Amino acid sequence: MKNDQKISRRSLLGGAMAVAVVQTSFASGVQIGVPDDPTKQMGVPPGKVGTRSAFEKLAKAPSDISSRSPLQDFKGMITPSDLHFERHHNGVPTIDPVTYSLTIHGFVDRPTVFSLADLKRFPSVSRIAFLECSGNFRTGKETMTPQDICGLTSQSEWTGVRLSTLFREVGVREKASWFLAEGGDAALMTRSIPVRKGWDDAIIAYAQNGEAIRPEQGYPVRLFLPGWEGNTSVKWLRRIELGDAPWHTREETSKYTEAIKDGKVRQFSFDIDARSIITFPTYPAQIERGWIEIRGLAWSGRGKVLRVEVSTDAGKTWQVADLQDPVLDKAHTVFRHLWRWNGNETLIMSRVTDETGYTQPTFRQLVEARGPDMGGYHLNPVTAWQVKPDGQVLNQPEQLNATR
Ligand SMILES: Nc1nc2c(c(=O)[nH]1)N[C@H]1C(S)=C(S)[C@@H](COP(=O)(O)O)O[C@H]1N2
Numbered sequence: 001m002k003n004d005q006k007i008s009r010r011s012l013l014g015g016a017m018a019v020a021v022v023q024t025s026f027a028s029g030v031q032i033g034v035p036d037d038p039t040k041q042m043g044v045p046p047g048k049v050g051t052r053s054a055f056e057k058l059a060k061a062p063s064d065i066s067s068r069s070p071l072q073d074f075k076g077m078i079t080p081s082d083l084h085f086e087r088h089h090n091g092v093p094t095i096d097p098v099t100y101s102l103t104i105h106g107f108v109d110r111p112t113v114f115s116l117a118d119l120k121r122f123p124s125v126s127r128i129a130f131l132e133c134s135g136n137f138r139t140g141k142e143t144m145t146p147q148d149i150c151g152l153t154s155q156s157e158w159t160g161v162r163l164s165t166l167f168r169e170v171g172v173r174e175k176a177s178w179f180l181a182e183g184g185d186a187a188l189m190t191r192s193i194p195v196r197k198g199w200d201d202a203i204i205a206y207a208q209n210g211e212a213i214r215p216e217q218g219y220p221v222r223l224f225l226p227g228w229e230g231n232t233s234v235k236w237l238r239r240i241e242l243g244d245a246p247w248h249t250r251e252e253t254s255k256y257t258e259a260i261k262d263g264k265v266r267q268f269s270f271d272i273d274a275r276s277i278i279t280f281p282t283y284p285a286q287i288e289r290g291w292i293e294i295r296g297l298a299w300s301g302r303g304k305v306l307r308v309e310v311s312t313d314a315g316k317t318w319q320v321a322d323l324q325d326p327v328l329d330k331a332h333t334v335f336r337h338l339w340r341w342n343g344n345e346t347l348i349m350s351r352v353t354d355e356t357g358y359t360q361p362t363f364r365q366l367v368e369a370r371g372p373d374m375g376g377y378h379l380n381p382v383t384a385w386q387v388k389p390d391g392q393v394l395n396q397p398e399q400l401n402a403t404r
Pocket residue numbers: 084085086087088089090131132133134182183184185187188189216217218229230231232233234235236237
């Protein structure tokens with residue numbers, strides 16, 4: 001169809017009359033009516049809500065329990081809300097915002113039930129930060145996209161009331177050292193959180209990217225814990241109980257604990273370790289020799305991204321990539337690196353160092369540190385992409401990395 005359009009443009013230059021013929025474009029696999037000359041035909045009037053161009057076929061990759069963000073399609077630091085990853089342990093509940101309430105009780109002076117309207121009366125705060133599931137790693141195939149490998153991370157601007165504001169309101173007692181956050185979904189998700197996180201930067205969030213939080217993200221209210229494993233950001237939040245010890249809930253015992261060395265298992269591993277991934281060029285991109293802008297995302301649950309390095313020679317040498325401002329605390333950060341590809345087969349990869357000085361490990365280093373039975377949580381290895389002489393880009397599965 002591209003050729004047809006070229007021909008009609010050329011004939012227009014040649015002086016032919018422009019007719020408002022509607023062509024059919026099969027770009028992106030859907031049939032879309034396209035006027036021969038959009039300047040000669042009235043366009044579509046404004047609507048109540050905007051729509052994405054029908055030519056753009058952005059999509060999450062859903063399974064029964066999660067759906068993954070198409071990282072390779074993102075052009076900036078914010079995830080469009082309808083492309084935010086989802087992870088539900090028992091589906092998305094429907095909660096009426098009018099009857100919704102959040103109860104805070106336990107080791108407090110004034111146990112209180114807050115309506116949504118009550119929560120919105122408190123001073124509000126907005127913050128751009130990523131969310132990532134601690135189970136965010138898949139490997140094993142060359143034909144994997146960034147979405148397949150680590151699409152369980154997204155970034156939004158979250159708005160709500162600081163949990164510390166509510167802590168003051170209810171009078172959290174000094175002996176309170178942990179709180180339990182409980183969701184109102186069919187999974188009744190519960191997590192124990194150290195109280196210091198509540199005083200520090202926890203948000204009781206009711207908005208996402210300027211509008212009410214989406215049902216999939218916890219409508220009407222979720223807990224949002226910047227930089228911590230996604231599971232602790234309890235959605236559809238209905239209860240917070242203050243206490244002096246963790247509750248050892250299902251989510252802290254059967255799950256969200258991981259093997260470290262010598263038969264030991266660690267629990268309450270809250271921080272998301274720094275990670276980066278190239279998002280272009282990656283599978284299924286096909287590149288041509290010459291200048292290529294290597295692009296990607298980097299983030300850390302422990303602070304700001306300090307540096308991203310890119311290697312275009314299979315890890316022999318590394319160059320410092322450009323970081324796009326703003327580089328925010330606990331936030332996806334866009335990096336870029338110009339590379340002149342000479343047509344030779346190679347491996348390209350990125351690694352991030354965060355402001356604590358921590359550098360993203362290779363898969364092999366992860367195996368060495370945690371042992372071969374390290375399970376599926378908190379895996380953040382350097383991801384490598386093979387560039388073939390014909391320009392085809394393929395993932396390099398991590399277990400190949402490990403045996404190199
Ligand atoms: N109530 C409740 N909260 C929840 C979950 C859930 O199933 N129920 N899933 C958790 C997990 S495992 C993750 S990774 C994040 C996912 O948040 P998202 O779906 O908004 O991306 O929410 C967490 N909060």
